[in-house]
Amino acid sequence: MNRTVEVLPDQSALVARALELILSKIDTAIQQRGRFTIALSGGSTPKPLYEAIANQNLPWDKIHVFWGDERYVPSDHPDSNELMARRAWLDRVNIPPANIHAIQTDEADPALAATKYERHLQEFFHSASGELPSLDVVLLGMGDDAHTASLFPHTEALKVRDRLITVGNKDSSIRITFTYPFINSARSVIFIVAGTNKRPALAQVFAPVADDFTYPSRFIQPQGELWWLLDAAAGGNQ
Template sequence: MKKIIEVLPDKPALIERGIELVLTKIQSAISERGRCTIVLAGGSTPKPLYGAIATQDLPWDKIHVFWGDERYVSPNHPDSNQGMARQAWLDKVDIPESNIHPMPTDGETPAADATKHEAQLREFFGIEAGQFPQFDVILLGIGDDAHTASLFPHTEALQVQNGLVTVGNKDGQPRITFTAPLINQARSVLFLVAGASKRPALAQIFAPDADPFTYPARLIQPQEELWWLLDGEAGELKYEE
């Protein structure tokens, strides 16, 4: 695994670097494989990145958009990751609706919708049970508790080894989330982290030895490329690559 840690002066510089990397990954994927599969993160940090991508002149019909996790709410709910990305980016560009692959949140149960989305992913990538697809780029953030996607400390979702999609749990509130093994298949995983409040979590994530079930972002060890982009506040401590 190639691991790169970059500390940018401030959040605007973090977003600018993130845009640069994401555009490079999109263009190389399309040139090499004819399409790009990108997985989006929720939260406030990547929102300006999505807004900037919306201003680019890209071959939108060759870009397929997914989400790494979703709150169990309707797409028009203010907490919806899908809703945020649509407002900031997807509704502003001429991307085919068939290229947008949101996590379903309107089924009978979160578990049923997780199973449904796993089937959707298998169909899209043409893979059998037991196989994992390989996304081109997955965007992630972390919480102050070192969670990523909806992989929260000491929750059942961290134990899933064979599935692609599972149910996460945040203080009793269900989420749908990619599993750590699925994320780890990606060609590139890109963490965007801003703010001083993230320093304690980062110290544990980058520590030589710490419990991944307490600090779940430690589980993310992709086979190919792992990028950590930190703003000056988050990256004030010195982290070893």
Template sequence: MKKVVEVLPDKQGLIERSLSLILAKIQAAIAERGICTIALAGGSTPKPIYQAIATQNLPWDKIHVFWGDERYVPPDRPDSNQKMTREAWLNTVKIPAANIHPMPTLGADPQADAAKHDTELREFFGIEPGDYPIFDLILLGMGDDGHTASLFPHTEALSVSDRLVTVGNKDGEPRLSFTVPLINHARCVIFIVAGANKQTALERVFAPEASELTYPARLIAPTGELWWLLDESAGANLKN
């Protein structure tokens, strides 16, 4: 695993560096394999990055968009990651509808919908049971509790290793999430983290020893590249 940590001077610097790296990875994937598969993070931090990607002249028909996790709510709800991404980016570019692969959240059974998306991923990537798809790029955020995607501290989702998609739990509310092994098979994972409220968790995630159950972001160790892009307020204590 190649690991790179960059602390950018401010939030704008974080946005610009994230945009530059994401574009480079998209273009490299298309040049090497003809398509790019990217899984997106939700939350407020990546929104301006998505808005910036939308202004680029990219071969949209060669880009396939997924999400690393999703709240189990209809896609028109304000807290839907899909809704945010569509409004910031996907609705404003000429990407084929078939290239957008949202997690199903309209059923009444999160486990069944997690299994459904698992099947969708296997069919898209053409993989056999027991194998994992290899995403070109997975974007992740990190909460101030050290969670990433919808892999929350001390929850059952952390130990799921026989599926691609599982059900996370946040204060009793179900969420669909990529599993740790799926994320770790990616060619490139980029954490994008901002805010002073992340400092304590980041210190534990980067510590030589700490509990992976308490700080789930420690579980992310992809076979490819791992990038941590932090703004100054988040990464101040990591600079040495």
């Protein structure tokens, strides 16, 4: 596996390194393909990264933003990943509205919303049914239960291998999420993980042998690069 693990001194250094890496990926993608595609993660850890990206002078018309998962709430709900990213980054820059590819959460049936987002991705990437397009970067976090995106331990979403998008569940909370095969088709997957509470899960994710369904981040083994950026609190044992 093409895995790189970096342990940074603190969260500030973690954000700085993530920013450096993403700016490099933006430059390469635009030079090679004329555009850059990125899937965002939710949670509190990436927020300062999004704020840092917003302060850059970038060719926003060539950058396309997707989401790796979304809670099934309205886009103006405090729990919305889209809302967080808009406030921290997207509403602060001159990115064309058509370049923001949010997950729609207004269908009565979440499965229909998942199908619609998958169709949107297929149309954007001009990919056929069953084909896995490649985003330039998929940003991921990891919970202290080793979940990533909305792929939670021992849930049905972990069994979906023939779709780009599926419905995820955490207890009674409905999510829309990338499937792990779609994540694994990315050119670069970048985990950003902070906090001592992540250490036990990381030990299992990095272990030579462990149960993937118990520690879902183990499923993330992309065809491209795999980066684990950890602060010292999370990665002190790595």
